[in-house]
Amino acid sequence: MLGERLILARKKAGHSLRSLSDAIDSRVSAQAIGKYERNEMAPSSDILSLLAKELDVSMSFLFSSQVEELLDVDFRKKSTTSTQERAQVEALVIEHLERYLEIEDILQLNSSEWVIPFSKPYFLKTEADAEAMAIEVRSVWKLGEDPIPDMTELLEEQGIKVLILDLPDDFSGLTSIVRRGNGKPEVPVIVISQNVTLERRRFTLAHELAHRLIDEASPCNHEKASDMFAGAFLMAASHVRTLIGEFRKSISYAEILDIKRMYRVSAAAVLVRLKQLGILSATAVNYAFRTFAKSWRFEEPDPLEAKLGSQEKAKRFERICLRALSERYISLSKGVELLRVPLSELEEKLKGPVQA
Secondary structure, three states: OHHHHHHHHHHHHOOOHHHHHHHOOOOOOHHHHHHHHOOOOOOOHHHHHHHHHHHOOOHHHHHOOOOOEEEEEEEEEOOOOOHHHHHHHHHHHHHHHHHHHHHHHHHOOOOOOOOOOOOOOEOOOOHHHHHHHHHHHHHHOOOOOOOOOOHHHHHHHOOOEEEEEOOOOOEEEEEEEEEOOOOOOOEEEEEEEOOOOHHHHHHHHHHHHHHHHEOOOOOOOHHHHHHHHHHHHHOOHHHHHHHHOOOOOOOOHHHHHHHHHHHOOOHHHHHHHHHHOOOOOHHHHHHHHHOOOOOOOOOOOOOOOOOOOOOOOOOHHHHHHHHHHHOOOOOHHHHHHHHOOOHHHHHHHHHOOOOO
């Protein structure tokens, strides 16, 4: 495990074996570092401390075994991203997951293990079948037809780890399966950049949920099916028709903004959904995208968040850390280490603001 973590940390930092040796004043040779990475030789504690400092990672990152490997990593990124940037994101994700899974183990929590809502992955003959899949998921999870108030909380309740992180500009997120040791169940994780709009984050979470549900043998286009599912899951067909009507020749700008606020989706997603349901014709929707909605695919009108990342945060990790602190399963210093916040901030979360 140490060797694999050293490789990842070195790539994250952009070092070759030689440059890493040079950066620590040749205290050990490039050949020795290579042996550490192949687990052929163990570094002394002094050398390991030097390496961790230069690579800007914690000792717990190098030694913890909560995460054995990230499987099936699927980055949402620009095509120009470098190996170093991908390693940087992967290391960031592993570091957060290590802390998340550690506190779950301390509290012996297993109530949020991921269980697919069907007896087996959902087979889709066509992209349009994703509509029925969305209806069934809502039914199994007892969501009714109302708008979903918090996609992040919903997925966390169902056992999918959601991390909303400050990712590099070229990345909007990633999905993966976390392989754990000691026979522990694998954990799905969805990572979203906090630097994209709430509307996009919610749609992406629903889209990635679809990828977890669709049978890999389905002959349809999985990306298009996942987009179809996301729209259907966030905007239940019967609820939309009751709200707007079965058929409309046109729709006003103000109505679209009201609808987007209700379902907490993008204005463009509203138009696409109305076309999918046959409420608006393809001609009417195409006209909207050529005129008043021309910029909506690139710039969100009347965004839900004044500040990116301020709503629908991933709260479960902090909540269980505070539970562990309140019940004295962990110390304040351990809480600071897990939550990465100053002691004064943590004490305020536990006891409330200091009275003047």
